[in-house]
Amino acid sequence: MTAPLSGIKVLEVANMIAAPSAAAMMADLGAEVVKVEPPTGDIIRGAALGRVEPDPWFNLDNRGKQGIAIDLKEDDGIDVVHRLAASADVFVTNLTIERQRRFRLSAQDIHAVAPTAVHASLSGYGASGPEAHKLAYDMTAFFARGGIQHMVSEPGSAPSAFRPGQGDHTSALSLLSSILAALRLRDQTGEGQAVEVSLYQVAAWTIASDLSSALVDGSEPVRTPRADWSTPLTARFECSDGKWVAFCMPGPKDFFPAFAECLGHPEWCDDERFNSVSARANHATEMIAACDAALATADRATWAERFDAAGLTWGPVHDLDDIQHDPQAHELGVFETIDDHEAGPFQTVSAPFSIKGADVAVRGRGPDLGEHSRSVLAAAGWAAEEIDDLVRRGVIADQPGNPQPRRPPPGS
Numbered sequence: 001m002t003a004p005l006s007g008i009k010v011l012e013v014a015n016m017i018a019a020p021s022a023a024a025m026m027a028d029l030g031a032e033v034v035k036v037e038p039p040t041g042d043i044i045r046g047a048a049l050g051r052v053e054p055d056p057w058f059n060l061d062n063r064g065k066q067g068i069a070i071d072l073k074e075d076d077g078i079d080v081v082h083r084l085a086a087s088a089d090v091f092v093t094n095l096t097i098e099r100q101r102r103f104r105l106s107a108q109d110i111h112a113v114a115p116t117a118v119h120a121s122l123s124g125y126g127a128s129g130p131e132a133h134k135l136a137y138d139m140t141a142f143f144a145r146g147g148i149q150h151m152v153s154e155p156g157s158a159p160s161a162f163r164p165g166q167g168d169h170t171s172a173l174s175l176l177s178s179i180l181a182a183l184r185l186r187d188q189t190g191e192g193q194a195v196e197v198s199l200y201q202v203a204a205w206t207i208a209s210d211l212s213s214a215l216v217d218g219s220e221p222v223r224t225p226r227a228d229w230s231t232p233l234t235a236r237f238e239c240s241d242g243k244w245v246a247f248c249m250p251g252p253k254d255f256f257p258a259f260a261e262c263l264g265h266p267e268w269c270d271d272e273r274f275n276s277v278s279a280r281a282n283h284a285t286e287m288i289a290a291c292d293a294a295l296a297t298a299d300r301a302t303w304a305e306r307f308d309a310a311g312l313t314w315g316p317v318h319d320l321d322d323i324q325h326d327p328q329a330h331e332l333g334v335f336e337t338i339d340d341h342e343a344g345p346f347q348t349v350s351a352p353f354s355i356k357g358a359d360v361a362v363r364g365r366g367p368d369l370g371e372h373s374r375s376v377l378a379a380a381g382w383a384a385e386e387i388d389d390l391v392r393r394g395v396i397a398d399q400p401g402n403p404q405p406r407r408p409p410p411g412s
Contacts, residue, residue, distance in 0.1 A: 080377070146200055
């Protein structure tokens with residue numbers, strides 16, 4: 001099989017999740033990815049489980065990369081990055097515009113040494129405007145400012161919380177697709193390209209169904225408490241074992257007769273409170289309460305068989321354990337094993353796509369801090385004495401300054 005990005009060289013100067021995640025998926029696609037970290041390391045190291053190995057978050061978004069540690073506060077460090085960038089097809093960064101200028105890593109700077117490269121920049125709020133300089137995380141730029149936190153919260157309640165990396169990984173897909181399109185354009189024109197993706201704009205796209213409606217009529221959808229939901233056919237319910245299910249049957253087919261029959265209440269179809277869409281909306285609180293009572297009579301596994309037999313469109317509200325043991329997740333290849341870590345094999349999450357007949361796969365663990373500093377520079381043409389001098393002066397680090405303790409392999 002052929003790896004789609006075989007022969008593509010990527011240089012990454014980024015930290016945390018979104019931009020490194022896009023570069024990790026490029027490594028899955030066969031690109032040669034070199035990750036540049038400061039001598040202190042990417043701040044995502046140890047953020048999930050502390051200073052133990054394997055580090056799930058770092059390996060998730062940095063698998064299959066080579067790692068080099070460079071001090072960008074030194075002019076010679078910036079020169080090292082420029083020399084590496086000269087042979088790169090793609091330069092990926094999430095440094096703010098101010099820091100890109102300070103470290104001479106803007107699109108203009110990179111194109112000065114690599115005229116045909118794709119410069120890909122991921123930011124919170126974009127490369128221009130009054131807030132382009134602001135630091136941001138997905139919790140602030142994506143979920144909060146992007147309107148998602150407001151729209152999914154019930155009225156009168158505190159804004160909903162979100163899990164780490166949700167907005168980052170969504171934005172990484174936007175960054176990846178933009179880079180691939182820019183590579184295609186570069187190949188057509190022979191000219192370097194500049195890609196810009198912001199967490200804020202990606203958030204607007206994810207909520208664009210609501211946002212586009214608001215642009216037309218000036219209003220936003222009414223946020224309704226679950227207890228007053230206008231139809232049970234798009235609501236969520238708790239089963240007797242405390243597990244939840246979610247329905248989505250908006251039409252045009254009328255699923256209500258099959259739904260009522262499945263719940264053991266065919267008489268609802270003749271009840272004047274429930275026998276039409278408008279009647280159910282006018283008596284929403286009674287309808288949801290009646291469904292709550294019905295669903296509470298059996299566990300989710302029992303209901304699953306009944307829902308499927310009735311042809312209803314539904315889904316279990318899974319927790320992480322459910323996903324890990326879901327046969328469908330395994331059939332899709334949601335999980336892959338990283339088996340080259342000295343702590344032993346462990347599973348991670350694969351890229352959310354496949355290309356039939358192509359070599360798309362996790363290539364291995366993430367690099368230790370500075371693990372490939374010497375080999376990356378040697379491959380790029382530095383002489384051994386030059387590399388020794390850079391290490392001696394602290395411009396690059398060739399090994400972790402503070403090694404992380406290793407978990408013993410399973411069974412040891």
